[in-house]
Structures are given as C-alpha cells and as structure tokens.
Amino acid sequence: MSDNKTVVVDVDRSVYDIKDIETEEEFYREKEGFTRDIVEKLSEEKDDPKWMRDLRFRSLELFEKQKNTTWGPDVSDLDLNRISSYVRHKSEMKTDWEDVPEDIKNTFERLGIPEAERKSLAGVGAQYDSELVYHNLKDEVARAGVVYTDMEAAVKGEYADLVEQYFMKVIPPTDHKYAALHGAVWSGGSFVYVPKGVKVEVPLQSYFRLNAAGAGQFEHTLIIVDEGADLHFIEGCSAPKYNVANLHAGAVELVVKKNARLRYSTIENWSKNMYNLNTKRAIVEENGRMEWVSGSFGSHTSYLYPMTILKGDNSQMEYTGITFAGKGQNLDTGAKVVHQGKNTKSVISTKSISKDGGIGTYRSSVVIAASAKNAKASISCDSLMLDSISRSDTVPAMDIRTNDADVGHEAKIGRISDDAIFYLMSRGLSEEDARAMIVSGFANPVSKELPLEYAVEMNNLIKLEMSGNM
Amino acid sequence: MSEQSLLQVKDLSSKINDTEILHGINLEIRKGETHVLMGPNGAGKSTLGYTLMGNPNYEVTGGKIFFEGEDITDISTDKRAKAGMFLSFQNPLEVPGISLGSFIRNAFHEQTGVPVKLLKFKKDLASSMDILTMDHGYADRDLNVGFSGGEKKKAEILQMLMLNPKLAILDETDSGLDVDAVRTVSKGIEEFQKKEDGALLIITHSTKILEALHVDYTHVLVNGTIVKTGGAELVDEINENGFEQFLQ
Numbered sequence: 249m250s251d252n253k254t255v256v257v258d259v260d261r262s263v264y265d266i267k268d269i270e271t272e273e274e275f276y277r278e279k280e281g282f283t284r285d286i287v288e289k290l291s292e293e294k295d296d297p298k299w300m301r302d303l304r305f306r307s308l309e310l311f312e313k314q315k316n317t318t319w320g321p322d323v324s325d326l327d328l329n330r331i332s333s334y335v336r337h338k339s340e341m342k343t344d345w346e347d348v349p350e351d352i353k354n355t356f357e358r359l360g361i362p363e364a365e366r367k368s369l370a371g372v373g374a375q376y377d378s379e380l381v382y383h384n385l386k387d388e389v390a391r392a393g394v395v396y397t398d399m400e401a402a403v404k405g406e407y408a409d410l411v412e413q414y415f416m417k418v419i420p421p422t423d424h425k426y427a428a429l430h431g432a433v434w435s436g437g438s439f440v441y442v443p444k445g446v447k448v449e450v451p452l453q454s455y456f457r458l459n460a461a462g463a464g465q466f467e468h469t470l471i472i473v474d475e476g477a478d479l480h481f482i483e484g485c486s487a488p489k490y491n492v493a494n495l496h497a498g499a500v501e502l503v504v505k506k507n508a509r510l511r512y513s514t515i516e517n518w519s520k521n522m523y524n525l526n527t528k529r530a531i532v533e534e535n536g537r538m539e540w541v542s543g544s545f546g547s548h549t550s551y552l553y554p555m556t557i558l559k560g561d562n563s564q565m566e567y568t569g570i571t572f573a574g575k576g577q578n579l580d581t582g583a584k585v586v587h588q589g590k591n592t593k594s595v596i597s598t599k600s601i602s603k604d605g606g607i608g609t610y611r612s613s614v615v616i617a618a619s620a621k622n623a624k625a626s627i628s629c630d631s632l633m634l635d636s637i638s639r640s641d642t643v644p645a646m647d648i649r650t651n652d653a654d655v656g657h658e659a660k661i662g663r664i665s666d667d668a669i670f671y672l673m674s675r676g677l678s679e680e681d682a683r684a685m686i687v688s689g690f691a692n693p694v695s696k697e698l699p700l701e702y703a704v705e706m707n708n709l710i711k712l713e714m715s716g717n718m
Numbered sequence: 719m720s721e722q723s724l725l726q727v728k729d730l731s732s733k734i735n736d737t738e739i740l741h742g743i744n745l746e747i748r749k750g751e752t753h754v755l756m757g758p759n760g761a762g763k764s765t766l767g768y769t770l771m772g773n774p775n776y777e778v779t780g781g782k783i784f785f786e787g788e789d790i791t792d793i794s795t796d797k798r799a800k801a802g803m804f805l806s807f808q809n810p811l812e813v814p815g816i817s818l819g820s821f822i823r824n825a826f827h828e829q830t831g832v833p834v835k836l837l838k839f840k841k842d843l844a845s846s847m848d849i850l851t852m853d854h855g856y857a858d859r860d861l862n863v864g865f866s867g868g869e870k871k872k873a874e875i876l877q878m879l880m881l882n883p884k885l886a887i888l889d890e891t892d893s894g895l896d897v898d899a900v901r902t903v904s905k906g907i908e909e910f911q912k913k914e915d916g917a918l919l920i921i922t923h924s925t926k927i928l929e930a931l932h933v934d935y936t937h938v939l940v941n942g943t944i945v946k947t948g949g950a951e952l953v954d955e956i957n958e959n960g961f962e963q964f965l966q
Binding site for chain 2: 667677
C-alpha cells in the first residue's frame, strides 16, 4: 500500500516537480555561501546606486552578527555555505512571452501562468531563480498610471526616490538574521505603484519559481497603494524537490496609504526541501485597509508571520490563513499586528491541518499600543489533526497597553470523527474522498477568499496531500 | 432465494466493543417492499441499521448479508451505498464547509459515475425540497450545520429522494419531530415508495410515522432477536398494547 501511495504523490506533483537541467552555457550561477566578495559582485552586476550598495553591506554585517532564533523550528541543518545566492538565465528579461527562453517558458506554461494572465490578470511577473524573466502589464492598467516592474528597474527608474524612501524601511535589516541576509543579497521581485484614486479591477500576479538546486531565492516585493487606491496582488511560489536544502528569504513591503485598500494573496507550494524564512509587512495609514490571504502548503520548515502596522486612525486589517503540514514538515505560521492608531481594527482567522507527523504551529502577536484608543482585535485559530502522530500548537501572544481595547481570542483543536467519515461513506464517498471532503470543508473559509483558480489549486493541493493518507 | 430478493440477512450477529448486540437475525426484503422494525429502547434496532450499512464500529460475529444476491458482509460502506443502499441517520453529522446541495451533487456523481447535469439537478432538488417543505436556502447552507432536529431529518429524506437508492434504511427518522414535521417526512417517504418503487426498512419505536404509509411487514426486535414478524396489522397491535407482550 505504501508503494501505491508514493506513486500517486509522484504522479500528481509532477507539474511542480519537473526539473529543468540548468547548463553552464545557459545559466550563470554564483558560488555557494554569503561573503563580502559575493555581495560586492552582485552589487556590481546590478549596478546599484550608492544607497543600495551601502544597504547591502550594512545588511551583510548585521547578518553576520545575528544568531538564529531559538523559539521556533530548528534550522541548524540549513548550511548557508551550501546555498548559492544567485542563479540566473543568461538572457535578458522579456515583455513578450514568445521571447522567453523555451525551457523556462515550458515550466511556466505547465504551471498555467500565461493562461491565467490571458484570462484573469491585469499583469504578470514571472521570476525564475534569481531574476525576473518576464514582466507585463495590460495597456489599460498602465494608462491609468499603474507601475508594475521588476525591482531592479524600479531602483533606478522614475520612482527611484519612492523606492529609496521605503526599501527595507518597512522591514529593516535589523529585524532578524534572514531579513539582514535578504538586504545583502536580494535579487528580483516586483515593484508596484498604484496612483491616487486608481482602482485596479483585476489582480496583478507575480510567480516565483526556484528551479536551481542548493540555491536561495531573495526576491523583494515593494507595493505602494496611494491614497484612495485599490489593488489585489497575488503571489504564487513553487519549486521542484531536491535532496539538498534550498532557501527562500524574500521580503514583501507593503504601504497602504490613506483610504486605500490592498489585498495580498499567496499560495505557497515550495517543495519539501525548502527553508521558507520569509518576511512580509504592511504599514497602513489612516482609514486604509490591508487584507491578507495566505495558504502555506510546501516547504520543509517555515517561519512566516505577515505583520501589519495599523499606523493611521481607523485603519483595518484582516488576515485569513491556512497551513497544511504533512510528513517531515514543520510549519510555524501566523500573523502579527500592531495597533497604533485610534479605532483600529484587526481580524485574524487561521486554519491549520497536520498529518503524517507534520507539525503545524500557529503563532501570533497582537500589540495594542497606548496610543491605540478604542482598538478592536479578534483572533480565531482552528486546528485539525488527521492522525495521532501529528502535532498542532497554538502560541498567541498579546500585549495590550490600553484599558478600552476589545480583544477576543478563540482556539479550537480537533480531529476528524469516525462517525463523520461513516456518514459520508454511507452516501457513496470512498474513505479517502470523505476525509478530503472534511478537510476541504475545514479549509473552505480560506479557499472562498481566494480567486477561483487559486481556490481550485488549493483544493487540488489538499486532495494531493490527502491522497497519501490511505 | 427469490428473483426479486433485494436484501437477505442470514443468522446475523454483531457486536460493538465486546458486547454482542444482535443474535442471529434473519430478514428478507424484496424489491418495493416496506418493512417496519419496531422494538423497545436498547433492543438493537440502530445496531441492525449500522451493521447492514457496514459501520466499522460494529463487527459481524456471525452470519451473512446479501444484497441482490451478492455477499456484502465484508465490503466497505461506500460500496454498499453504490450498490443501492442508504441509511438515514438518527443523528446526522454536521460537516462544515460543504453545502447540502453540493454534497448531494457530489454523492450523486460518486454513485452514478456520470457527470451531473446542473440545471436538471437544481430542478429536481427544488421539487424534492418542496415535497419536504424545506426552504430552498438550505441547499446552500453547510451540511446539517446549525440545522434544527427537524431540518436535519428532512435533509436526510431529501438525500434519499435525490440519491434514489434501491433500499433505504430509516433509523428513527421520526424521533424528536413535532406532529407537522412527522407528517411532512412521511410524505417524503411516501413519494419514495410510489415514485421509485424503493424498498424500505423503517426503524421506529413509535407508530405516528406509519399512519399514512403502506406497510408490508412488521418485525419486532427484542434483545437482539426478531421475536415476531407480521403484516401491517402488527403495527396497530403494538400501538394498542405496547411491547410488553413480547418481553419475557
């Protein structure tokens, strides 16, 4: 039976798992490790302005000084001397899909990216290893003044001042060891600027694919939604499985101005050799609204707690997340929020599923500063354990400095009942389908927040994870 | 075995945990027949329903179950459902995140193997809900979640009407229902009897639900054994005198 299950998993994962051989003729690959020389070379290659070059070296120093955290999953097996900081195809970034190199194009086509662009997206960025290979924005969106470009171009382009104002300011390199590493070797990622009052009706999407073995991906995303503007941004990630560790230490910095709204959706399906040490943070100004939708399925180890700083009065945030920890996975996920403005409001609701010995930890931090009069925060986290060898933990921290805050917290941990399985089977569903149905139902409050194709993808991922259950 | 035989139960014994509940049950149900299984509390009525449907908590310790001539004693619950068996639960389970409507559609697809024609399905669902005086809004609500006792039972009968089994076992479908709800559910069962020529095993300890239904056979179960089998008149007799006469 176990043979059978391996076959199912292999077949179904195939779309994510196809490894394209990266030859030396086609690909440039930096040697492993993170040294001054390597940062020097990278900075030169990117032709950084002085402030960026300084930021890289300051970050590298901070990285060298800081230690790994001890409160979360163990990352001592991650040997940074075996991680290449930079891998890229030797061709330039394209704005016409036809010009993208064949092998890379095939990978993204298998993942359905160009099709999604045609059908339901206003713009697409596709990153392969360390660099964007494709970036395109629909004309009507571009005419409205929306900027969507690769990060390297943004650093030097028309919006360079704006970039300098925010880059690694929302997430300073002092934040933690991997934020510092990111500051030193970041490469790729997207810059989005939505001008005042512009409402982008259809989502923009960036897709990050790490194809190289033993490499790191350090893409930087900076999104500024100006006053009264509105944007939905989608981020997708995947990688084929290797026997060596890969590292993802990206940074996502989001700025939501007065009366603006930003929705940031992620489906993360890194392969199970990935250390996902990613940092995401949003600053929300007066009456602005930040919405996070986050699905974490892949990776070997994850530390991921998107953070929102509710700076302006009446600003709001809503975080909806799901984490699925299977065999060999230790996923430490959750959210952070800091209430600074008056009448600020936050809602965190998460679902966590663990099976086959996987560990899913919900970790959150809610801070209500003394200035945040009349703040409201509500947290609910549900966990579902699919067997007795899996683990689910809940670590909610709260720091409340006002006496009029309205804070609610609700946590539930459960298992699938045999009676429910029997009930569904009595209607003709196989045991596997019955379990999958209960798990999909459990995940439904999250999947219904996702755009349709992603909800479908998420349900497929759940089915795929569940098929190894029998 | 007659050609029309649907369910044949031979010397069936079963246990839960380490307690044997059923001791050598014999029962035959032919196509289109309605059987009533009555008996006092704790007689093993629900155990029989669960054992017939293959609940893994109940272990068959002796005897065989045949459905349309096939030995189904050891096959899984979903295969029994696909063969044409249905169990209406006494306490239907709540399943968050899946709507009643899409659950039925899913089960229908699972059982028939052909894609469901959406428009026709919706029409059929609506007309079945009308028979049961169910608000159509229930189709979009999560399966049994927050349903009242009566709505849960109606939802079970709705599933029966939509899935159209060859044999439906109704486990205490009338328990906990008010007079009007019993009448409504009974109407649904009647519809199943006449429209689909479906066979029924109605497990009950009251007789209200049977008033408007045609009954072919009545069985009395006491202490895990069928102590008496008769026609519809046995229902009236029990109605008047209770189960006392069958207790030793």
